[in-house]
Amino acid sequence: ADSVRLLISGEDRPGIVAAVSTLLQEAGANISSLDQYSTDPEGGRFYQRTVFHLDGFSAARPELERKLDERLATGLGLTWSLRPVAQLKRVAIFASKSDHCLLDLLWRHRRGELPMTVSMVISNHADLAEEVRPFNIPYFYVPVDKSDRQAAERRHLELLRGNVDLVVLARYMQIITGDFLREVEVPVINIHHSFLPAFIGAGPYAKAKQRGVKLIGATAHYVTEDLDEGPIIEQDVVRVKHSDTAADLQRRGADVERQVLARAVEWHCEDRVARDGNTTVIFL
Amino acid sequence: ADSVRLLISGEDRPGIVAAVSTLLQEAGANISSLDQYSTDPEGGRFYQRTVFHLDGFSAARPELERKLDERLATGLGLTWSLRPVAQLKRVAIFASKSDHCLLDLLWRHRRGELPMTVSMVISNHADLAEEVRPFNIPYFYVPVDKSDRQAAERRHLELLRGNVDLVVLARYMQIITGDFLREVEVPVINIHHSFLPAFIGAGPYAKAKQRGVKLIGATAHYVTEDLDEGPIIEQDVVRVKHSDTAADLQRRGADVERQVLARAVEWHCEDRVARDGNTTVIFL
Amino acid sequence: ADSVRLLISGEDRPGIVAAVSTLLQEAGANISSLDQYSTDPEGGRFYQRTVFHLDGFSAARPELERKLDERLATGLGLTWSLRPVAQLKRVAIFASKSDHCLLDLLWRHRRGELPMTVSMVISNHADLAEEVRPFNIPYFYVPVDKSDRQAAERRHLELLRGNVDLVVLARYMQIITGDFLREVEVPVINIHHSFLPAFIGAGPYAKAKQRGVKLIGATAHYVTEDLDEGPIIEQDVVRVKHSDTAADLQRRGADVERQVLARAVEWHCEDRVARDGNTTVIFL
Amino acid sequence: ADSVRLLISGEDRPGIVAAVSTLLQEAGANISSLDQYSTDPEGGRFYQRTVFHLDGFSAARPELERKLDERLATGLGLTWSLRPVAQLKRVAIFASKSDHCLLDLLWRHRRGELPMTVSMVISNHADLAEEVRPFNIPYFYVPVDKSDRQAAERRHLELLRGNVDLVVLARYMQIITGDFLREVEVPVINIHHSFLPAFIGAGPYAKAKQRGVKLIGATAHYVTEDLDEGPIIEQDVVRVKHSDTAADLQRRGADVERQVLARAVEWHCEDRVARDGNTTVIFL
Structure with missing residues (x-):
């Protein structure tokens, strides 16, 4: 049936x-x-x-x-x-140089854990092309010139429009403009490397080390124009110690990031997430 | 309404x-x-x-x-x-000498966290009477003579029958017979001090120390004639270290026990638990 | 030996x-x-x-x-x-109307879990005197007139000076002044009802509900003049759902608060916490 | 220095x-x-x-x-x-058809998270050769004939002897004999897909589903002649629901397996694990 x-x-x-x-x-x-x-x-x-x-x-x-x-x-x-249910969402994954979130999504997808079609990977660097190749997914290298961000976004929109139902920012280290969000017309999910709203903005692991927190976390959220302020889909944390350096925090955090992002993408692809203003309802 | x-x-x-x-x-x-x-x-x-x-x-x-x-x-x-919803379940709590699970239930009840009426506390020891008094709940001291377990159970049934909708064994260290379960005619919830089915039976913390596990746990379950084999309602664990003694495990475990039991009792009192053979369905 | x-x-x-x-x-x-x-x-x-x-x-x-x-x-x-090791730290516990953190400390102390002497309980309300009585610990009711905060603090210092080695704020809902901190000359530990630095200040559970976070937490820290900015001793979190009301968050959070505070007090009393600037080193 | x-x-x-x-x-x-x-x-x-x-x-x-x-x-x-510290342990990873633990170790190693040299991958199936190739690590396909298990073990020993300091069984689905353990002369770490000692032996996820547990786990341990009885290095669990099928448990469990195994291998390679009889001391 x-x-x-x-x-x-x-x-x-x-x-x-x-x-x-x-x-x-x-x-x-x-x-x-x-x-x-x-x-x-x-x-x-x-x-x-x-x-x-x-x-x-x-x-x-x-x-x-x-x-x-x-x-x-x-x-x-x-x-x-x-x-x-059989009509899978078509997903574009954006990445920069960090591979952990991208590879984790591709692995899980190959294992049949994520009910989606990965239509393309887009990156502002060529670094990860080699790692993506075995997965047989198109890899588009779209460099971003900070003085002409719109040029890259036009190229993004050409690639995406009509082809995808979801954009996932898998540690994509570029600003997403409000114009892009309006024009892409599909939801955009981002993974932020802190337990929001703690450590909003850049360098959360360094800030966490400095503040001396005992847990660090990650947050998957829908992207809105307000940076780090979009509706939260999923969060998790991991315990850290005083002896962990900022690099250790980054490494431990990477594990949380990929798990949290994978859950958020899975739930979105199964239509389990409803946006309610700036929060989400999750049907599990 | x-x-x-x-x-x-x-x-x-x-x-x-x-x-x-x-x-x-x-x-x-x-x-x-x-x-x-x-x-x-x-x-x-x-x-x-x-x-x-x-x-x-x-x-x-x-x-x-x-x-x-x-x-x-x-x-x-x-x-x-x-x-x-307004018709609260009437609960009898059985305890022996350990106070942590009993007191935690009484505290939470007083704070309005548990939608139930505590009808009575029954113990095979007089030790905890003093601690229960401030809660204004009847405390029945029913000693158990191991050579005539039935005598105590008859007394229990006299106290319980028609008066309660649930029996909670809050670290009650006596065997519950099949006869009692059949005659009491209300569900009985027990807290077992291990992550079942690991360390079934007596002395789970000593066994856990001996086996060198890295987590210890607790299990709340409905009591059936097969000891420690009833449908599981809730479980949780806590991390332990090689340097923790069996006494440390017991102390850390006590925290998990009271939390797990409180959740199980709350869910049961809100009719969130359905028994499905030897397992449970939990509607949260 | x-x-x-x-x-x-x-x-x-x-x-x-x-x-x-x-x-x-x-x-x-x-x-x-x-x-x-x-x-x-x-x-x-x-x-x-x-x-x-x-x-x-x-x-x-x-x-x-x-x-x-x-x-x-x-x-x-x-x-x-x-x-x-035999020379236990003498502790004063400050509370207001919430009993969960205060009672949890007193009860753990009675069970022998916390190596300390509880010298006194100080509260700006009389409400909890009855609950503290069974523990045989002096309860000092020191009302705080917001227009003359110094009067109350003078009374506090009279009670504390020379008598305690640690002050624990167990959900004490009054501002602690820099003058008091300087004059009391012993460490002061506070439990904040959020995962700091998220939701600094008053009403963290309402803010957490509004922001739609998926985990809420608690933070035990040493008190410094900068509110909520002192060195963090311990933190923990618990998962929440979209259907939890702000009152539910408060209730779930209370469980985390008392556990986090108990761990922080235990570690401090065992000299396991070293302050390193605005962070802590914890020897476990 | x-x-x-x-x-x-x-x-x-x-x-x-x-x-x-x-x-x-x-x-x-x-x-x-x-x-x-x-x-x-x-x-x-x-x-x-x-x-x-x-x-x-x-x-x-x-x-x-x-x-x-x-x-x-x-x-x-x-x-x-x-x-x-600079003299890294040389590791052989054994796998069968499941790729998650193997790939996670290779990928963490490439990221610089695991201080070891991966000398070879050995498998009783050819299936994963393709996935291992991009990591530039020798892949030895050694089929196991159950009627002549010794033939395969002789081949294993030829490959391993003098070449490795540790063997990691990354969901290797073949029995390891006592003879092999004695002759290989290096420690062997296994990942068991349950929270030992619960669900010893084959099919733990099916058993977990049948028993109705609310958490499932994984255990990394040193291999001894007694199956599933060796010293435990690390364990962890994840929460499951009544609606999870045995296949869901397997999928969720796979995440725990790879994290637990990665931690155990990291700790062993950093000489943080001391065997104390049938338990371990972990210096973190």
Whole structure:
């Protein structure tokens, strides 16, 4: 049977769960998983993720969409989208010189752990081309001239537009402009090498060493115009000691970075992440 | 509005979620939380926990129960139960000489962290009576004569029957017989001082020290006739070092024990735990 | 045999370990534990914690101190101190209305987990007097008039001076002035309810909820004049979910707070913490 | 300056630390790190790891070794060894079809995280040869005929003898015989895919699923003749949910396996692990 995800969001009101489940039952679908969350039982925002099985989904889709429009959009003022599980998200990974996050995503993908298609790797350096080659994924070297950042971004957009559903910044050490975010029209996930909001900005490991923290962390978040301020998808930490140098922190942190980024990408690709203003709802 | 939990279990089949949500909508209820899990999409066992708000639940209850019987029990072969959130579970805590798990439960309860009523403390020693007194909870000292274990259990049953919905063994160091479990007719939760199934039986910290493990743990589980083999509700671990003595392990372990037990009791009291054979489904 | 701790700090230079161990061997002492750390092999600051056993330490002490002065202070420019393990630190605990950190310390102390003497509890509220009574520790209610903070601090100093070796702020919700810190002349440990340096200042749980972090934490640190900027002793975190309210965060955070504070107090009382500028060296 | 590790073990007795540090000072060495541990202050076994800097170590070595023999071996009955930090351990990695532990070690090694030389990869399958090639490490395919296990082991020993200081079983799915262990004459580290001693033997993830545990783990240990019973070097766990299938557990477990194995190999290569009977002492 075809497996499909139905994502719903909007203002909370009574009867949404019943409306959705009835609609799906009428279509002959069997719900295999249903999660919902309301930010506030009284007048909050409502999010629902439903996975259902339906034989012959393609044929049934137009009628299903018509009903979703009628009952959810028009009737209840909700936003909805249907995503067949088999239709993998197409992902572009941006990297610079650090290989750990990039390679970890490629390995996990090759092992079948990440339900996505890696469409391309884009880097402002040629260094990692050799390491990416065995994975048979196109590697585009797009140097960034800081005095003409727009030139690189135009090239990025040419490569990306229409070809990807997600951009992942796997320790890509260049500024992403608001213009790029608006034009790329797909979500952008970044891995920040600190437990945000601690140590915002550059050099977090040096700052962590200086402050003498006992744990260091990493944060995966959606990129917005405000640097390091986007909605957090996942975070984790690792214990460090006074004897760890800033280089040790960087090395230990690298392990956390790649795990946190892998989880965030996996969850996004499985439609488990809903953005709620500047925070996220994670359906696990 | 009255808040009520509806718990459902049985063989999985299409349409359960729709049937439940439609039924609740007809009753004017607003679903605030719905979790379900099927052990297998094809022919598995189905579990659902629904929380709904319904003004005037008491008046509406008979009609709701009639429909649940008709549509879920008769129609779909499911087992269901309704539990008003305001109707707290009544709990008896058994302890021996160790105070950490007992006191932690009493503290958390006093702070409002555990949605339960502590009906009584039962101990085979008088030692902890003094510490329990400030909490204003009856303390019953029931010595256990190992040659006549039944005498103590008869006394336990006299105290418990009709008065409690849950028994918590907070480091109660006496054997619980199968007869007692059958007659008490309420669930019994135990905290075992190891990460089960490692170090089953007595003296787990000494065994852990001898084996040289690098983490020690604790396990909260429902008690069944097979010692240490009941369905696991929650587990956690803490890191230890080669220089920790067996006494150090015991001390560090005590912290894990009380946290793990508190979580298990909280989840059980909020009807978040469904037993599925010898395992549990936890709705968080 | 008497067990004694010898603490040394100063500029690193060759031969310190040999000088100390030779000196102790001459005295007939047996080293049971030795930890040292240098911030930099070339010209860094050096810290050493040594535990030794010496029968008849009291009689031998003057001669030992003479040699320590001669060889370590005069000879190598180091600072040293001797602390018999049996000579417990005397501790004053400050609290306000929250009981979790205070009770956890008192209870661990009663269980023998914290090698200290609790000399007194001081609070700006009378609320917790009842809960402290069973522990047989003096409870001083010292209200704080915000327009005359100095009056309360004078009263504090009268109670503390000469009587305690450590002040622990166990969720004491009043500002500590620089004057007080200078005059009290013993270290002051505070528990901050966030993973510093994230969410500095008041209301960290509300801020954490608003920012949508996936982990919340607690930080035990020495108090300095700069609020929340003192040397960090210990930190830990716990995972939270999008559905946790700010009240849930506070409740989960309370568990982390009491564990982190207990570890920091234990380590300080065992002379395991050396202050190195605005950071700490922890010998575990 | 040359950096050297001095490892000492034997029966504990007074004066060992002083003897060692005096001896090193006489040689003009500067101790940069010293850790020691005694299993029992009275008559226990003693372990010490000292790192020192000594210009012109090679020239000074014979005299140093003579004194170590005289004062530590003859004088105090201790066993000692000197290991220049620059003299990396030579490692052979055994693998079968799973690539995650193997690739993680190779990749960390390339990043400079593991102070070792990877001399060869040995596998009973040809599958991973392609993935190993970019690392420029010899890959020996040695098929194992279960009816003549000795033939393969003879081939292993021909490859290993004199060439390696450590064998790492990176999910190598073949039995290691006692004969091989005796003849290979170097330590062998294995990664077991469970939190030992839970789920000893084959199929731990399936057993974990069946038992309903809430955490799964991995264990790195030295291999002895008793399967899964050797001294544990490192362990860790990860949280799992009721909805995780045995395949999910395997996938989540793989992450823990590679981290635990990498830490164990790093510690062994830095001489941080001392075997104490069937347990280990870890100097961190």
